[in-house]
Amino acid sequence: MSPPRTVLVLAKEPVAGRVKTRLCPPFTLHEAALLAAAALDDTLSAVQHTRCDRRVLVLDGEPPARLDPSFEVRPQAQGALDRRLSAAFANVDGPTVLVGMDTPQVTPELIDDALAHLDACNDAVIGRSVDGGFWIVGLTRPTRRAFLGVPMSTPTTGAVQHARLVELGLHTATLPLLRDVDEYDDAVAVARGAPATRFAAAFRQLDSKFTRVLVS
Numbered sequence: 071m072s073p074p075r076t077v078l079v080l081a082k083e084p085v086a087g088r089v090k091t092r093l094c095p096p097f098t099l100h101e102a103a104l105l106a107a108a109a110l111d112d113t114l115s116a117v118q119h120t121r122c123d124r125r126v127l128v129l130d131g132e133p134p135a136r137l138d139p140s141f142e143v144r145p146q147a148q149g150a151l152d153r154r155l156s157a158a159f160a161n162v163d164g165p166t167v168l169v170g171m172d173t174p175q176v177t178p179e180l181i182d183d184a185l186a187h188l189d190a191c192n193d194a195v196i197g198r199s200v201d202g203g204f205w206i207v208g209l210t211r212p213t214r215r216a217f218l219g220v221p222m223s224t225p226t227t228g229a230v231q232h233a234r235l236v237e238l239g240l241h242t243a244t245l246p247l248l249r250d251v252d253e254y255d256d257a258v259a260v261a262r263g264a265p266a267t268r269f270a271a272a273f274r275q276l277d278s279k280f281t282r283v284l285v286s
Contacts, residue, residue, distance in 0.1 A: 073164025074123035075185050080146070080158055081110055081171040083131020092253050101276050107134075108272040109251060112174035114138065115268075119178040122185060128158045128168075151222040159212035165189065167208030172250040174269035175260050176205070180245065184208050187243035194235045197245030198228035201256075205248045207231065213238070 082089055084106035086099040093102040111134070117125055118138050127133060130146040137143070147157030158168060165188035169176060180197075187195040188210045197206040202225035209216060215238060220231050235242045251257050251269070258277075261270040 075121075075164060075188075076124040076126060076162045076166040077117050077120055077122045077181060077185075078126050078128050078158050078162070078166060078168040079113055079117055079141075079171065080128045080154065080168055081113070081130070082106075082146075083129065083133075084110060085131065088131075090251070093251075093257060096254060097276060104276065105251070105257065105269065105272055106171065108268040109174035110134070110171045112264075112267045112269050113169060113171050113176060114141070116176050116178050116181060117141075117169070120181045120185070121178075122181075124162075126162070128154075152217045152220050155207075155217040156214045159209060159216070160214070162212055165208065165210050166212060167195065167206055169206050170250075172252070173199070173205045173248045173260075174251065174267050175248065175264035181206070184245055187245075190243075191241070192243045193240035194242040195245060196228070196232050196235065196242060198232070198247055200247060200249040201252060202226055202228055203250065204228040204231055205250060206245060209240070216240075 084103045086103040089106035090102035118140060125140050126142045126144055128144050128146050133143045147154050159166060165185060167184045184195045184206055188208055193210050195208040196204050199205045216235060220234055221227060249256055249259055251260050257273055261273040264270055
């Protein structure tokens with residue numbers, strides 16, 4: 071029997087003051103948390119509709135009240151992001167991809183494409199983000215060396231992570247560039263590009279108080 075195809079979501083409970091603080095100002099900490107919650111909902115919905123065998127929410131905090139029962143919930147490890155990524159992959163077997171909660175525009179098709187790359191004789195897959203990081207990463211056979219020591223949250227993180235995978239001898243496929251929601255301009259661009267998302271709806275409602283009504 072083939073090992074299960076797994077999608078991991080690395081996320082943080084959307085608590086005011088702990089998420090999306092770079093959106094403040096113009097938003098309040100509470101409003102930034104509402105946007106983070108919408109982004110997480112969009113991400114979980116996309117994963118829910120993928121053709122994977124196993125869905126795991128790797129969470130710092132408490133899970134959403136209405137989490138779909140197809141998701142397992144595991145606590146995030148402690149430490150820097152490279153260690154948390156490594157730990158997230160430690161308890162899976164077989165083709166596995168990981169996404170965060172910062173790209174609410176992600177679609178089931180993009181995640182399925184990542185899994186398809188792993189099915190098609192690739193050892194790894196990565197999708198880099200506009201800010202220099204990466205929004206998705208996947209491995210056919212998880213290994214701790216894939217992440218440990220990679221400097222995270224820098225303008226070159228995605229490039230360095232890609233290089234690490236190649237250095238390990240992993241044939242690595244790439245996915246399209248996406249934009250993380252970090253700052254206000256990112257939120258505007260993502261909401262415009264994916265207007266049907268929960269994130270875009272929450273953004274439009276909150277942003278209207280500044281009379282900066284979102285227009286395409």
